[in-house]
Amino acid sequence: MSRQRFLLKFSWRNLGRHPIRTVIMALGLAFGTAYIIFALNFSASASQEIIADFLAQYFGNYQVVAPKYYPDIDKKKFDANYTISEDQVANLPMDTYVRRVTLPIFLSGPRKTLGTLLTGIVPEQELRLSKVSKALSQGRFLTDTGHNEILLGEKLARKLGVQLGDEVAIFGQALDGSVANDMFKLVGLMNFGGGDMEENLAFTNLVSARTLAVIPDDRFHQLISFGAFNSPTPVAPPGTEVVPWRTILPEIHGSMNFIDIFTWIVAVIIVVVISLGMGNTLMITFLEREKEFHSLNVIGARSSWIAVSLALEVLMLGILGIGTGIVFGNVVTTLFNVYPISLKLFTGGKDIMMGGMAIIPKVRLWHHHQYSWQAPLLVFFFLTLSLIFPIQRIIQRSRRAD
Amino acid sequence: MHNLTKTYGEGDQLVHATQDVNLKILEGDFIAVVGPSGSGKTTLLNLLAGLSGPTSGSIHHRGKEIQHLSMEERTAHRLANMGFVFQDYQLLPVLTARENVELPLQMRGMPQAEIDEKTAWALTQVGLGDKFDRYPRQLSGGQQQRVAIARAVAGRPSLILADEPTANLDSKTAQDIIDLFKKLNQEFKLTFVFSTHDPRLIDQVKRILRINDGKLTEGSNP
Numbered sequence: 001m002s003r004q005r006f007l008l009k010f011s012w013r014n015l016g017r018h019p020i021r022t023v024i025m026a027l028g029l030a031f032g033t034a035y036i037i038f039a040l041n042f043s044a045s046a047s048q049e050i051i052a053d054f055l056a057q058y059f060g061n062y063q064v065v066a067p068k069y070y071p072d073i074d075k076k077k078f079d080a081n082y083t084i085s086e087d088q089v090a091n092l093p094m095d096t097y098v099r100r101v102t103l104p105i106f107l108s109g110p111r112k113t114l115g116t117l118l119t120g121i122v123p124e125q126e127l128r129l130s131k132v133s134k135a136l137s138q139g140r141f142l143t144d145t146g147h148n149e150i151l152l153g154e155k156l157a158r159k160l161g162v163q164l165g166d167e168v169a170i171f172g173q174a175l176d177g178s179v180a181n182d183m184f185k186l187v188g189l190m191n192f193g194g195g196d197m198e199e200n201l202a203f204t205n206l207v208s209a210r211t212l213a214v215i216p217d218d219r220f221h222q223l224i225s226f227g228a229f230n231s232p233t234p235v236a237p238p239g240t241e242v243v244p245w246r247t248i249l250p251e252i253h254g255s256m257n258f259i260d261i262f263t264w265i266v267a268v269i270i271v272v273v274i275s276l277g278m279g280n281t282l283m284i285t286f287l288e289r290e291k292e293f294h295s296l297n298v299i300g301a302r303s304s305w306i307a308v309s310l311a312l313e314v315l316m317l318g319i320l321g322i323g324t325g326i327v328f329g330n331v332v333t334t335l336f337n338v339y340p341i342s343l344k345l346f347t348g349g350k351d352i353m354m355g356g357m358a359i360i361p362k363v364r365l366w367h368h369h370q371y372s373w374q375a376p377l378l379v380f381f382f383l384t385l386s387l388i389f390p391i392q393r394i395i396q397r398s399r400r401a402d
Numbered sequence: 403m404h405n406l407t408k409t410y411g412e413g414d415q416l417v418h419a420t421q422d423v424n425l426k427i428l429e430g431d432f433i434a435v436v437g438p439s440g441s442g443k444t445t446l447l448n449l450l451a452g453l454s455g456p457t458s459g460s461i462h463h464r465g466k467e468i469q470h471l472s473m474e475e476r477t478a479h480r481l482a483n484m485g486f487v488f489q490d491y492q493l494l495p496v497l498t499a500r501e502n503v504e505l506p507l508q509m510r511g512m513p514q515a516e517i518d519e520k521t522a523w524a525l526t527q528v529g530l531g532d533k534f535d536r537y538p539r540q541l542s543g544g545q546q547q548r549v550a551i552a553r554a555v556a557g558r559p560s561l562i563l564a565d566e567p568t569a570n571l572d573s574k575t576a577q578d579i580i581d582l583f584k585k586l587n588q589e590f591k592l593t594f595v596f597s598t599h600d601p602r603l604i605d606q607v608k609r610i611l612r613i614n615d616g617k618l619t620e621g622s623n624p
Contacts, residue, residue, distance in 0.1 A: 002508065002513075002514040002517070003508050003509075003511055006501075006504065006505075006508045007508075009501075010494075010496065010497065010501075013496035013497070014496055016496070017495070017496060291492075292492070292494065295488065295492035296494075297477060298451065298453065298480070298486050298488075298492075299480070299481070299485075299486050299505070299506050299553070299554075300477055300478070300480045300481025300482075300484075300506050300509055300510075301477070301481075301509055302474055302477050302478065302509075303474070303477075305509060
């Protein structure tokens with residue numbers, strides 16, 4: 001035990017031989033580790049917050065639908081003929097779900113007739129769970145009892161040539177095969193940041209939508225979850241299918257994955273650059289001490305003893321630097337949890353559009369605890385690589401007879 | 403050492419660092435290896451220490467044929483049986499006098515109590531009983547060499563090799579160090595082999611080995 005203590009003491013004091021060099025190396029490790037933890041937390045938090053906000057506006061975390069409702073989900077095709085009933089989903093915890101009816105229709109106004117998607121909603125549920133109502137820019141939101149009231153995106157209303165209080169004609173196909181047509185009164189306009197959603201969405205209440213499309217009172221197309229983001233996807237009740245947002249919006253899921261992977265790639269590049277600098281400094285330090293290693297060998301130090309003492313030096317340096325980095329990285333993450341980062345700083349004050357909607361401009365950083373060990377492990381791995389050359393040299397020298 | 407030859411290079415460039423050297427070192431010997439620079443003094447010490455292997459011949463020490471040991475085995479043999487004193491002391495700057503002396507004993511895995519006892523004995527013998535906790539930078543050249551000697555003798559090795567141990571010291575300090583070597587040899591029967599040019603040290607040894615062009619001849623002081 002005293003031998004190990006002696007070795008530890010020896011290695012620890014060797015760190016103090018070039019204090020400035022050691023401090024610089026430790027700071028390099030600390031900043032590298034802290035940056036990686038911060039960057040990964042930022043990326044994950046941004047993805048999570050942006051997606052959560054985006055999904056909360058309309059799509060939800062996952063949808064419960066009839067198995068044939070999405071015949072070709074990659075092309076965003078759906079078949080309004082397939083509905084589900086209240087009985088089928090009765091066992092799901094309803095406090096986080098909204099019910100919707102979705103119907104492809106033609107909307108006719110004084111200026112144009114345009115194809116769009118009419119979504120029948122339960123206003124009370126949407127007000128409580130989704131952010132659909134937040135997009136309301138003029139007029140009022142729907143009510144559960146309102147008859148044939150409609151909300152339109154600002155762009156869509158402009159194209160149709162209608163204003164608040166005007167009526168628009170709707171026609172499409174009801175589920176019984178008949179022509180669905182009726183007049184709806186425009187009670188509110190919605191602003192989705194000027195994106196495509198403003199051109200493609202119209203909302204009415206569930207009762208009006210069911211009446212228009214001849215859908216029975218206990219049936220609807222989608223049961224959409226607005227529970228906690230990334231909450232586990234439930235087992236689909238019999239006769240239904242659960243479709244997570246990743247399946248409905250693969251392009252957004254792909255973009256987020258790309259950002260995560262890109263952040264990791266940048267992190268690895270940073271670690272490699274830091275490690276190259278660190279390895280170079282360590283090599284210079286060790287080369288300066290080669291005569292000392294030789295003397296140690298002469299007085300009886302085996303190559304393994306010298307190698308272990310060097311490894312301990314690097315280990316202690318790593319613990320100091322990386323440990324500081326973990327603390328620093330988490331402190332910065334906490335700081336930006338309390339004071340969220342405004343993404344508008346990076347966009348010149350403009351909204352960020354995603355999937356046709358403007359998304360929240362602020363990102364609150366959350367601790368993703370896996371990064372507190374993954375990032376240090378990555379840094380430590382590359383730091384260890386910097387030991388290979390000096391240790392190899394020590395072993396070669398000790399085995400070479402002149 | 404039996405018929406020990408060490409050559410470097412090949413063909414026309416062949417150099418005989420030692421040539422058919424036969425030498426027996428007895429316990430309590432006090433030997434100086436002398437000769438001009440490049441004559442093979444250091445090579446002889448390196449062969450004795452197992453730091454390099456002979457081209458032919460054999461070296462027996464403590465029942466082992468050094469030339470047949472691997473480099474790691476030779477290192478272990480040195481640790482257990484030999485002490486070294488260098489011209490430039492080669493103390494570790496991050497360790498105190500006590501810790502420098504402890505170092506080879508720690509590597510041997512001795513119990514701490516035994517290490518403490520041997521360290522105290524060695525530092526007291528070299529006259530540094532009051533400077534245990536000084537770092538090398540806080541000691542004079544002569545004191546550093548004393549620490550190096552304490553490090554070499556603390557484990558009571560059967561052979562102590564010293565390469566030009568007085569070369570870096572002023573005249574008065576060098577004489578003190580020579581007296582110290584002599585005292586350790588006489589009082590504790592420690593065996594010393596010096597490589598040296600220093601006439602004061604050569605005057606004090608019992609056996610003088612002259613080496614020239616790798617060939618060894620032996621003499622002694624009157």
